[in-house]
Structure formats: structure tokens, C-alpha cells
Amino acid sequence: MNEYAIEVNNVSMLFNLSSERIDNIKEYIIKKIHRKLTFENFYALKNVSFNVEKGDAVAIIGDNGSGKSTLLKVLAGIYKPTTGTATVRGSISPLIELGAGFDMELTGRENVYLNGLMLGYSKRFIRDNFNDIVEFASLWDFIDIPLKNYSSGMLARLGFAISTIVKPDILIVDEILAVGDIVFQRKCNKKMQELMSGGTTLLLVSHDLNEIRRICNKAVWIHQGGVVKIGEVSEVCNAYSDLR
């Protein structure tokens, strides 16, 4: 019995984009009385369904604002889908957006602990693996300065190093590799290959089609919140680049 690592079933995600933000009671009551409380309903995801087999490396491609990050946040459990279900089997390391789970005021060292704890690691585990994390991110010279003084590449390196210190069942990487330098990109590629040969399922968001063709075997193309095409990576990438 081969269970899917990820099952996405008819997932829709609705955001209430109220034209003006209502965050105080007076406005709320006035608007309610005048029946002006109209929310602009905006579906960032519309009936998205797909399955991912264990060990697959799936790319998610699409234009800016098409809903890729939103989809990943649903999978990571940050958003609960408005309708539909998303089932994820196994541990998940979500690397969504730069600096996720970091406190910019704290030092690198403090953030390794804080972020690690938020990923559900124990304090002891982080302490035992602290050197490996910093070594992989090659940030020894910066580990005791606040993150607000880091470059974006350095943030990405730290984030990647923390979330891959354990072998997750599912690794989510959202556009963070693009900001790393060549040395680090090579290191990341190597690490991802290593994890994948160990059975990790990969979900990768990137705008670099060459990178995607190299790393992934499947792809999902999302446009305005809906799935356009799912399939072998070369097929989907070709269709996408032909159209764009």
C-alpha cells in the first residue's frame, strides 16, 4: 500500500480583502448599521487538488501572486483551508519566505534556538547540533550579531541550515535559494539530493526553470489560484514557458 505523502483535496482559500481595514469597534458598528460591511471576497486558491507520492520532488510554478506561497502555508498548517482538506503525512520542515520564524532583534545564536524550538525540536537537540547548523550556514563570524544586520542571503542560509538539520519527511522550500550565492546554492543542492535519496519528499517553489528541471521530477502549474497543469517536470515547464 503506497500512501501519498501529500494529498490536497479541493482546497480553496478565501481572504476577506475588506477595502478599508476595520479594526475598531466604532467603525464596525457604524458599518454594520449602514449595512456597508461588504467584504471583497478573494479566492487565493480555487479547488486545488493533487497528490504527491513519497520521495517525489515537486516544483510549484506560476506567476507572482498566483497562490504558491498560500498553498504552501496551507500545507504547513499555518492557514486552515476555507473548504477542502490538505493531508500531510510525516514531519514537515517549512521554509516559507525569508526569515520565517526569526526575531530580527535577536542574535543569530538566539534565533537558532528560538526557530528550532518553533519547529518542535527539543532544546537539547539544538544544543547538540548547534555547531553543525552554524557550520553549514558558514556564519561563525556573524552568529552573535542581531539578525537585522544580516544580508538576505545570510538569512536564507541560516533558515535552510536549521530546517534541514533533521531529515524531514517533507521539505518545503519557497524561493529562498535564489538569494544565496553560488557556493551556498551548490551546498543546498547537494543537501537536497542527500535528503531526497534518504526518502524526503520535496516541494520547491522557484522562478528559475532550469533549476527546477534539474532538481524536480514533477511539477504543478498554478495560475490565479487554480491548477492549470500537473505532470512530468519537463512537460509542465515547457507549457509554462511557451505561454509566458
Next chain:
Amino acid sequence: MNIYIRKFWSYKDLLFELVNRDIKLKYRRSFLGYLWTLLNPLFIMLITTAVFSQIFRFSVENYPIYILSGQIIFTFFSESTTTAMNSILGNASFLRKIYVPKYIFPVSRVISSFVNLLFALVAMIIMMVIFKVPITWHILFIPLPLICIFLFCTGLGLILSVLAVYFRDVIHIYNVLLTGLMYFTPLFYPVDILPNVIFKLMHINPMYHFVTYFRSLLYMGEFPSLEQNILCMGISLSFLLIGLAFFKERQSKFVLYI
């Protein structure tokens, strides 16, 4: 239910770290460091006692201890619920980007304040020795009121933290309410100076019951009546359950508003 507890427990290190950080931040870069957790309430106590026992000369036995005991409980109440209220908004950057059990933020704030309360309690007992207030075996039961107040503040803090996400002016309203409540709780005055109507009305104020409960065990050498026990436990458990239910129902929604 069981799963929830286990899941929450697996984040205990994070909870501990958040509490530790709150306390560390409070006394960061101060010469005396942690000693301030003890000295701070001690000094505040001395000042308020000096001021109030000069202005009002109520005939209350052990007036300084009367003031201090009411004050540390009320300070815990207002500090814990206020910081819990702001905790979801304040940690928006985490909640939007990473999955963490959301209650961990308000709960950690209440625990941090509770640690401060325990320090204040030590200071309080030092004061009791200084003022030569007899210490009786009743003090061994002091965890009872403390647990009640802790659960009460946790429940209320959970509710406030959600409300503040939807309506930012809850933060201002609550500050005003707190000031009102402070004068509506017998912290500086004895209840027997109150007109009967007001005294009756005071019974709807949970803090009145908690403060009374706390005082009788701390230094008055009385074991609270069965009625009082049931009342205090009832209030705190109801608030906790309502708070948990309220929070649970809305926790998947409010991420979209922060």
C-alpha cells in the same frame, strides 16, 4: 483532548524559552539582574504602604500587609492579562509564517507574570517577618488561591488576545477597565467602609473573591469557607474553559487578520 495535550507538551521547551526570555528581557542590562525581581516588589510595597498608611488611617489589622497582599495579586492580574492580550498581535510575524500552537503565546505571558508573582510572594513573606506578622500553618495552602488566579488569568488572557486581533481598541478599553477594577477591589481600603449596596455589588468582581481568599490564608490564619472555595474554583475553571473554547474556535481564522 489527549492529542492536544500531547501536542502542547511537545512544545514545552519553546514555552520555557519564551518565559525565560520575558524574564530576562525585563531585567536585561541591569546591575543587580535577577535580584530586581525580588527588590522591585519590595520597594513598590514599601512606597505604597508608606503613602497609604499616612493618608488613610483605616482601622485594619496589619494594614501594610493588607495593602501588599492585595497589590501583588492585582499586579499579577493586570500584568498577565495585559501582556497576554498583546501576545498574538505581538507575535504576528511568527504566526503568519510558521506553524506553532497559538496558545503558547498568551499562556507563556501568564506564566512569566506568575514567576514574577512568586518572587513578589517571597518579598511579601520577608515583609511579614519584618512587620512581625505571625505566620501560621494556613500559609501551606497558599498554592490553592494562586492556582485559581492563574487559571482565571489564563482564561481571560486567551479571550482578550483574540478580541485584540479583531478590534484594536479593546486594548484601550481594557486599560480603562483595569483602572476602574483596581478601585473596585479592596486593595487599599477595608470593605466595611463601603455602603452596603456597593459591597453587595462588589461580589460580581472576581478579583474581590480572589484577594479575600488569598489574604485569609496568607496572614489572617483563617481557612476559607467551603462556599468561598467552591466559588473561587468555579470562577477560575469557568473562565479557563470559556477561554480555551473561545480561543480554539477562532484560532484558525485570526491568522488572516494579524
